[in-house]
Amino acid sequence: MFRILLHYINSFSGLSKEVWWLALITLINRAGAMVIPFLSLYLTDNRSFSLEQVGWIMTSFGLGSFFGAWLGGKLSDQIGYYKVILGSLILTGTSFLIVQYFSSFWSICISFFILIAIADAARPAFFVALSAYSKPENKTRSLTFIRLAINLGFSAGPALGGIIIATIGYHGLFWIDGITCIIAGLVMIQTLHPKKARELDKEVIIDNPTPAYQDGIYIFFLIALVLFGFVFVQYFSTMPLYYKEVHHLSEEKIGLLLAFNGILIFLFEMPLIAYLEKTSISKLGNVINGFILTGISFILLLITPWSGVLIIGMAIATLGEMVAFPFGNAFALERSKKGKQGAYMGLYSMSFSAAHIFGHNSGMQLIDNFGYDNSWIVMSLISSIGIGLLLFVKKKLKQEKYTLLKD
Structure with missing residues (x-):
């Protein structure tokens, strides 16, 4: 048993401190994403939409994710991964606080499209950041570590979300989601500021x-x-x-x-x-x-x-x-x-x-x-x-x- 535990611990060795901070930021952000698992319930129970309307809202959600991924990739090349991730975290937090006040079908479709587009703009930027913060030989394990943080966040989020709905109500989800996104952004400012971050990836990028x-x-x-x-x-x-x-x-x-x-x-x-x-x-x-x-x-x-x-x-x-x-x-x-x-x-x-x-x-x-x-x-x-x-x-x-x- 001790050897198995030692092997498990050793699988994390060699990862840079920047990757650990990036994993913590991801964990805070994903654990706070409590609205997503309860979105269909929120739309039917709290907003009284039909299942057909919920389907279209979820489609707008998916289209926002698609557009956000494209936009995040473009912006990462133009202004850098750090600004894209930080901007996404802060604006996503602000958006969560705002979208709870929309009630009509079309306003919710549009607001959730914008919300997820802003949130998922960070996805390609996170990959570029991992490339910068990881040594070439550690990239796959660094990516796996971030996946581990995402899974932990998604596991904790629904459990916390259920408690919040039962005690505070659905509006509590939006407030806590918004605040946790902003907290993740503040943690990033303190730990991964460009002046503090070390570029560990020294691989040569091809000209043209x-x-x-x-x-x-x-x-x-x-x-x-x-x-x-x-x-x-x-x-x-x-x-x-x-x-x-x-x-x-x-x-x-x-x-x-x-x-x-x-x-x-x-x-x-x-x-x-x-x-x-x-x-x-x-x-x-x-x-x-x-x-x-x-x-x-x-x-x-x-x-x-x-x-x-x-x-x-x-x-x-x-x-x-x-x-x-x-x-x-x-x-x-x-x-x-x-x-x-x-x-x-x-x-x-x-x-x-x-x-x-x-x-x-x-x-x-x-x-x-x-x-x-x-x-x-x-x-x-x-x-x-x-x-x-x-x-x-x-x-x-x-x-x-x-x-x-x-x-």
Whole structure:
């Protein structure tokens, strides 16, 4: 047991103090994002909107995320990651305080579009900041560490949010969300001011950078990630319905099964990434392996009606997530050295926004029209297409490397 604990602690060694501060800022910000899990309840119970109206509000939310990721990437290249992150934190906090006072359908659609666009503008900037604050050999673990902070924040946020709603009401969520965002910004000013921060990434950026949208290999990689995101988001939209309607699980058991995902990530992701970094498997190879695991988790559901397979499926899907996401982030950061990092990481963030915009709704439509088993077959086929695209990218990378060596 002591050796396991020591290995877990050692997986955090070597990370710069700036990465630790960035993780704390992320934890404060994400733990404060309590409105998001309760948004549909707030809109139906507190604002009395129909489910159709809530659907359109959530669509505007997703579109805001997509636009914000693009804007954040552009601004990171133009004014720098520090100003983008700080501005996003402060303005997001202010926006949370304001949006609670809107009540009409269109005003809420527009206000939440603006809110999430401002909030998600920080996403590509965070990636660029990580690149600056991390030594090249520590980037994947640094990215994993930030993911750990995000997961801890998302785990704590809903629990705190439920208590706040019960004691203060929904308006308390907006006030606390807003204040925590502003606090995260103040922490950043004190700990990561440009004059204090050390630029640890000394990798050379190529002159005459390639525009991100002209990098064909990168675009195919992102298309594969959209497909991966499309499949993976089913675990947090259509899968809970499957648990309830087909396997007749209670809300409590469904909650525990979803929490199992976060627990596995908290306990095993950092040591797993530390181990995989020492192997000969490439970053892209790990993304492919993660995609394969996630696809297998859906195939398992077709094999047996035994409810125990749900736990096995969640464990395999989570393992796929733990392998694919950190190495996908690291590959994107590495590829961004060919051009402007903000634009590259903006497109990377947009790929997951697109998966959220289309994945949830399409999954619901598939289930409604074709049933669960046929939907899982479709998810397996989409996984196969995504894996094929990543293998194509891997082949093109080898050709690119050969051409560079030849020149």
